[in-house]
Amino acid sequence: MTTIAVLGNGRVGGNLARALLRAGHQVTAVDREPGAAADAARAADVVINATPGAGSLERLTDLREELRGKILVDVSNATTDGPDGLPADLIHPGSSLAELLQEALPDTSVVKTLNTMLFPVMTAPASLAQAPTVFLSGEDQQAKRTVHALLTDLGWQPEWITDLGGIRTARATEAAILFVPHVIRSSGFAPFAISISR
């Protein structure tokens, strides 16, 4: 059992929190109530960032002490939105939120994952017609093993999990958000994941 704090209790955070709780973990999900994120992060071994990507760097850097020695799982996408409310552009082109988080939080193991799919797929990967891919990016191998185990608890088969390498690889998965508005405009909000087929 892992003690997990989920920051953000919206579509992604609420969905992940419920599924991880069902899997037997101790989970606290918090919204933007002042102090709640700090309290939850302090008590957790794994902290999941499911808040908007814009502002995540500042919000999580403010939790530097609470996140020291912890695993920070970043599922957010840092984008500006277009007039239709869909993601339009990257906030950190030429880098990524995950890289900037790791730089700002050197005593925390940042793992980027789950940001390349619509939220229902995160906790029901077997529901898609084709096997989806989930990517891992991060410097700390042990932290990635821990996150790998959490992914299998969420229903991810080991062969669907692709470790891309260090945190710099997150700039590839974060850039994949640029597919999302176009896929949604062409096919609606039917759940999908950006995946590698062979």
Ligand SMILES: NC(=O)c1ccc[n+]([C@@H]2O[C@H](COP(=O)([O-])OP(=O)(O)OC[C@H]3O[C@@H](n4cnc5c(N)ncnc54)[C@H](OP(=O)(O)O)[C@@H]3O)[C@@H](O)[C@H]2O)c1
């Ligand atoms: N939706 C998806 O399918 C999907 C897929 C992959 C990745 N993501 C990423 O996951 C993250 C969450 O997306 P979502 O769809 O779950 O969004 P959401 O439904 O809008 O939920 C966002 C959560 O973050 C909280 N929040 C908003 N602003 C905050 C702030 N300034 N400080 C602290 N908490 C704040 C919200 O609280 P309030 O309710 O009080 O506003 C809410 O609990 C985003 O970074 C998104 O890019 C989403």
